[in-house]
Amino acid sequence: RNIYNLGVKELRSLLGDKAMLALIVFAFTVSVYSSDTVMPGSLHLAPIAVADMDKSQLSSRIINAFYRPWFLEPELITADEMDAGLDAGRYTFAINIPPNFQRDVLADRQPEIQVNVDATRMSQAFTGNGYIQNIITGEVNSFIARYRDN
Known part of the structure; x- marks a missing residue:
């Protein structure tokens, strides 16, 4: 009471x-x-660029895995254009797929894809980096599983 x-x-x-x-x-x-x-809590229409030095089936699958609503359509660029595009704010993310990536993946050499992030867009940079890693890992694992099944 x-x-x-x-x-x-x-x-x-x-x-x-x-x-x-x-x-x-x-x-x-x-x-x-x-x-x-x-401030969106998740990624929304983030500009992304890809320097595809491999031009393989696997690299095409990785590029096509980035789609709306999280990413704008990936812009294909050269490796030399990456830094300038990030510095100018044209992209939030720039991915560099090295030459012979698919061949090295299939040979279990564990090649690495370089992901450059424009950290001035902090909210999208932090979230997007995780999304990109998951997307790339998922596409590579799916590709390997299909390749080994055949």
């Missing part, structure tokens, strides 16, 4: 404090809404 009376007393004093009421309303409405809409 005492706790109930104390709670009622606090609510009455809160109703008399207009500044505190305004702060509470702001904190639970406007602030939550704006933080949700201003």
Whole structure:
């Protein structure tokens, strides 16, 4: 009973404090809404470029795996254009697929794909890097499984 009376007393004093009421309303409405809409929690239409030095079936599969709504259609570039495109803000991500990538994958040499990220777009850079790693790994594993089954 005492706790109930104390709670009622606090609510009455809160109703008399207009500044505190305004702060509470702001904190639970406007602030939550704006933080949700201003910065997306996931990747959305991120510009991506690919320097495909391999030009193989596997590299084509990897390139075609990047699609909307997470990425814009990948722009095919040369390795020399990667840094300039990232510096100019044309791409958030630039992927470099090395020569003989498919051959090395099939020979179990574990080749590496270079992923360059424009870190000035922090929210998309952090999330997108994980997406890209998962997409590439998934495509490579799927390709290997199909190749070995045949």
